[in-house]
Amino acid sequence: MNPDRKHQTDIEPGQSWEVDLFRPEDAEGVVRLFRAVYGEGYPIRTFLDAARLIEENAAGRVISSVVRTPKGDIVGHNALFHSAPYTGIYESGAGLVHPAYRGGAGVFTAMGVHGQETAAPRFGVEVIFGEPVCNHPFAQKATAKQKWITRAVEVDLMPAAAYVQEKSAPGRVTTLLDFRTLRPRPHRVYTPEAYEEALRFAYENLDDEREWVVSRETAPPHVQTVVTTQVFAFAQVARLAVHETGADLARVIGEAEQKLFSEGVLVIQVWLKASCPWIGQAVDTLRGQGYFFGGALLRWFDDDGLLLQKRSGTPCWDSIQLHYDRAKRLLDYVRRDWSRTVGAESEV
Numbered sequence: 001m002n003p004d005r006k007h008q009t010d011i012e013p014g015q016s017w018e019v020d021l022f023r024p025e026d027a028e029g030v031v032r033l034f035r036a037v038y039g040e041g042y043p044i045r046t047f048l049d050a051a052r053l054i055e056e057n058a059a060g061r062v063i064s065s066v067v068r069t070p071k072g073d074i075v076g077h078n079a080l081f082h083s084a085p086y087t088g089i090y091e092s093g094a095g096l097v098h099p100a101y102r103g104g105a106g107v108f109t110a111m112g113v114h115g116q117e118t119a120a121p122r123f124g125v126e127v128i129f130g131e132p133v134c135n136h137p138f139a140q141k142a143t144a145k146q147k148w149i150t151r152a153v154e155v156d157l158m159p160a161a162a163y164v165q166e167k168s169a170p171g172r173v174t175t176l177l178d179f180r181t182l183r184p185r186p187h188r189v190y191t192p193e194a195y196e197e198a199l200r201f202a203y204e205n206l207d208d209e210r211e212w213v214v215s216r217e218t219a220p221p222h223v224q225t226v227v228t229t230q231v232f233a234f235a236q237v238a239r240l241a242v243h244e245t246g247a248d249l250a251r252v253i254g255e256a257e258q259k260l261f262s263e264g265v266l267v268i269q270v271w272l273k274a275s276c277p278w279i280g281q282a283v284d285t286l287r288g289q290g291y292f293f294g295g296a297l298l299r300w301f302d303d304d305g306l307l308l309q310k311r312s313g314t315p316c317w318d319s320i321q322l323h324y325d326r327a328k329r330l331l332d333y334v335r336r337d338w339s340r341t342v343g344a345e346s347e348v
Helices: 003-010 024-038 050-059 107-122 138-145 193-202 249-262 279-287 325-342
Strands: 018-021 062-068 074-081 089-097 127-130 149-158 173-181 187-192 210-215 226-232 237-244 267-273 292-301 303-311
Touching: 018 107, 024 050, 024 062, 024 074, 024 089, 050 062, 062 089, 062 107, 074 107, 089 107, 089 292, 107 127, 107 138, 127 292, 138 173, 149 267, 149 303, 149 325, 173 292, 187 193, 187 279, 187 303, 193 210, 193 279, 193 292, 193 325, 210 279, 226 249, 237 249, 249 267, 249 279, 267 279, 267 292, 279 303, 279 325, 292 325
Parallel strands: 089 127, 187 210, 237 267
Antiparallel strands: 018 062, 062 074, 074 089, 127 173, 149 173, 149 292, 226 237, 267 303, 292 303
């Protein structure tokens, strides 16, 4: 038997528990919990490496909330961590609960509240976002309880292999992007004409203020595109953050895409700055290369961002499970733009 699996079966059910900030002595228990639930398939390796987990928490790049029993067993974990270009915004994720403490005990909800109400203020977090998966409704309900609002849809982000042990995904798994602002920062956003309707919906009920300007400018010829790339090999996903959008955008993205697809990447996300006056031109360029709408990325670069995405092959539309009407409507915008972009109007 896998020793991590054995350890988890040894955890006594029904103990009292408390949610607390991570301590170094919790690290081994967190790693055992992740391995028991996900095996070695979890794509964020920090949570499978005790030494790295301690280091990241000490540096404030990860802020773990753990559920600890009186015996010191770790039966739940959730974290705030950096994954966007701006370090004032943290993703809430890496959440999981020991099987013996699921089913209405309130553990998962308590960790989310602890992260938002206790951990985030202590570490100066300005915006929290999460990526609730769409192979079941549980995580979507959890973020809604914390008054986070869906602003984007990440099509086929996660591989089915990440859910093998729980057998909860027949194919790649789409996620949502749900946001909650903790420290408002009003600013201007430029809106591509092609996405004006979709983005106005994505920004509905915003817990901050924005000045809207429709983008009609063109990129100056001297501005060169600057992109940083992250590749998640296990997930077969690449993320391209466009820090400067130049007239050479088509060439830069095209060259990057060719290389990434040849290396086995299936999903490419492009993050554009909504503070760029010629973002409309950039969107038209990328749509011409097969990229389609994803949604709004609040405070992604400190200023807002815009998500575009491309999937090699047809997305797993039929396996997407959405609990709320807002997410369903946003997905409709996403799917319609995918259909127009790839020239498959009959798909919708």
